[in-house]
Amino acid sequence: MHPAVHTYSTSRNLEQSVLGHASEPSGVLHPSLKPLPLHVVAAEGTMLKFSDGKTIEDATCGAAVACIGYHSERVKAAIVKQWDRFAYSNSMFYGHAIGEELAAELLRGTNQEMSKVYLMCSGAEAMEAAMKMARQYYMELDPKQPQRMNFIARNGSYHGSTLGSLSMSGHVGRRKLFEGMLFNNIHRVSAAYEYRGRTDGQTTEDYVQQLADELDQKFQELGPDTVCAFVAEPVVGATLGTVPAPAGYFKAMKKVCDKYGALLIFDEVMSGMGRCGTLHEWEQEGVVPDIQTVAKGLAGGFAPIAGMFINHRVSAALTAGTGVFSHAHTYQGHPLGCAAALEVQRIIREDNLVQNVRDNGEYLGKLLREQLADHQHVGDIRGRGFFWSKLTYMKLEFVSCKKTKEPFPPSAGIAKKVHLVAHNDVGISLYPGMGTKDGVTGDHVWIGPAYTSTKQDIERIVSKVKESVTLALK
Template structure:
C-alpha cells in the first residue's frame, strides 16, 4: 500500500532550505519560505518557491529585483568566465544575428562555426582534429558516448561487442539519460535508475583526501592501487567489451574541485591503451582555462585541463561546455582526435548523430568571441596568478576552522569540504543541510555572495562542500573580497549550527 507521505528527493539540483535560525544573517525570525512564495508558471527547480529575480548583471555582480547586489563568486555553475555584460561579446552576437541566426547544419556551413572549430583545434596543437558543437554539456557527453561506440564499429578490424563504459564513483557527466547513466552521482541517479543503461560501471575516484589508505600513503602507491582497480574492472567486464573510460580531469560538482594526483591519468591512459578502449575526458566544468593549466614546451598557451603537466595525457575524445561560451549563449563542444576521425573516414564517412541546434551560428559566434578574448587578453595567465592567491588565502583563512576538512582546487576552481569531525573526517548528516545552508546564508545581507553548494562528496549521500569559481578577469581585490566574505559566512553558519 502506498505511503501517505510523499517521497522526497534531494539530488543537489534543488536548494534544501535550512532552519530559520541558521538562514537569517541578522538573527531575526524571517521565514525564507514566505519571502519567495511561488506564483510563477515556469517549472522552476522548486515548485514551492520562486527563485530570486535578476534584473541586470555587470562584471562580478547580479542585481536583484529587491535591490540586492549579489557577488557572483561562482560564475553561476562555473560558467561566467568573463563575468557578466561583456560588450565585445554582445556586439559579436548582434553582428551574427544580422548575418544569419539559424540554418540547418545538415545543409549549410557558417563562417563563425568554421572559425570556432579552427581555433579550438589549434588550441590542442593539432591533437584533436574535428569539433562538434551542441547546446549543453549533457549533449556533448551524449555525442562522445555515441562517437566512442561508432569508432569501435567502424575501425578495422571492427569490434561491435564494445559497448560498456567505465566511469568513476562520485562523478557527474550530465543529466540526460545517457550521461546520467555513466555518471556516479548517487542522488541524481536515484530517481531514474530503472531507465539508466546497465552497460556501465564505476571505479573509485582519484580523491586523495578520502581515498588514500592513510596519511602515510604516497601518491605513487595511491596511483598504483587505483590503476590496479581499473585494470581489475576491465577484467571483470571483459576487456574486449569496454568501449571507453570517462573521467573529469578535475572533478567539479560531485566532489567539489578535486584534482587528480600526479601520475593518475598516465596510469589510466596505460590501462585504456592496454585493452584498446578510448579515453574520454570531460572538461565541461574544469576546462576552457578554468584550472589555469601550466605552460609547457609543447603547450606554451594551454587552454585545456589535460594540457597541464599534472595530467599529462591526450584524450581520444574530449568535451567542453560552461567556459566555452561564458554563459552568453548555451553552447558546448565535443572534440575528437585523428585516430577516431580516421576510423569514421574509413567506414561510413559520417558521424551518425545530429541535432536541430547543432553548430548554431549565434552560439558559435558567441563562443568564438569569448575564446578570442581569453587568448588576446591572456586571461589563462591571470587564472593561474589569481588562482594561486585564491588557494593560499582560503587555506590561511579557513584551514584551521574545525568544520573545514579539506580545501582543494586548481586555478580559479576551488572547493571547501565540511566535516563534523576534522580528525576522523566524519561528514555531517544530510538533514543538517550544511552546504545549502551556507549558500542560503551567503545570499542574504550583509554577505550577498553566491557560493555553489554540493552534497554527497563523502559517500554519494553524505558530505558537504561549496565551490568557488570566479571570473577569469578577477583582480587581487576581487579574490580578497571573495575569501573574506566566504570566511564570514562560514563562521556565522557554524556558530549558529553549534547553538541549534
C-alpha cells in the same frame, strides 16, 4: 568596478528570503516549485541584482559559466553582427563561416592535438555525443565485432542529466529516482579522491597504482575487448567539490586503456576552457584524450553552446570508414552560439586570462588555506586555478570531526546553510554540494571566480567566504 553590495538582513526563514516570495503562481517549471525563486533583473561584471532590489557578488560565475562576467560589449557586437547576416542555418545540409572560425580557434587552443570539434547546446548533449562517437569508432574499425559497448566511469562523478549522461554519472542522489531506467552497460571504479581514498602511510604513487590496478581488474572482469572507453572528469566538479586527480593518475589510467585498446574520454564541461589555469585541464596531466567534452566556459553564458573534440586517431577511423557521424541535433553549430563562443575565446586569448587564472588561482588557494585551514569544521581546501572548494574537511569540505573526517549528518544541511548565510547575510554566492563522502553524507561549497578577477577581487572574495563559514558554523 564593483558596486556596493547590499546584504540581506537575517531572517527566521533564510531559505525564503534567498529563494523568493512571488505572490502569483508561475507558469515556469522551476527547479523548485516551493518556494519560487527570486528573479534576476540585471547583471554587470560579477554583480547580480534581484527583483527585490538587493545585489550580491557572484563568486561562482553561476555554475562556473560566466567566466568573463555578465556583460561584454565585444560579445554583444559579435552576436549582433552574426544576427544581421543570419541567425540560423540548417546544419544537416549547410555549413557557415562563423562555425569554421570557431572550430579553427578551438583546435588551435589544443595545439592541434585534437582534430575535429562538434558543436551543440549543452554539456549533457556533448556527453551523449561522446558515448555514441566512442561506440561508432569501433564499428568503423570493424563492424563485424560489435561487442565493444561497455563504459567504465567513476563513483562520485557527474556527466549530465539526460538518461545516457546520467547513466554515466556516479552521483547517488541524482540517479536515485531514475534507477531502473538507466543504462546497464556502464560500470564503475573508485574516484581519484585522495583526501578520502588514500590511507594513512600510503604514498601518492602507491594510491595511484591501487587505482590503476582497480581499473585493470574492471577491464578483466568485463572482458577487455568489450570496453569502449574509460570516462572521467580531470577535476571533479560540483558533486565532489573540485577534486583534482593525484599526480600521475591520468597517465596511469591511459596506460591501462592503451593496454586494452580502449578510448580515454575527458569530461571538461566544468573544469575546462581555462577554469583550472590551462585552456584544457588535460594539458596539466600530460595526457591527450581521445574524446573531450567542453561547455560552460566556452561561450561564458552569452549563448548556450557545448563542444565535443575528437583526436586524430578517432577522426582518421571515421574518415577512412563511413565518413559520417551517426548523430545530429537541430541546433548543432548554431550561428549565434558560435559567434558568442568565438568572441569569448578571443577575449580569453588576447587578454591573457588563462595566465591570470593561473597566477591568481595560486593566490586564491593560499588565502583560503591561510584563513580557513585551521577552522575546526573545514576538513579540506582543494582545487586548481579558479576552481576551489571548501567542505567540512579540506577542500572547503565540511566535517564534524577533523581528525576522523566524519561528515555532518545530512539532516544538518550544512552546505545549504553556508550557501544561504553567504547569500542572505554576506552578499556573496557560494555553490553548495552534498553527498561528498558517499553520495549521501558530506558537505562542501565551492567558488569559481571570473577569469578577469584581480588580486583585490580575490582578497575580497576570500574575506566574504571566511565570514560566511564563520557565521554559518559558529
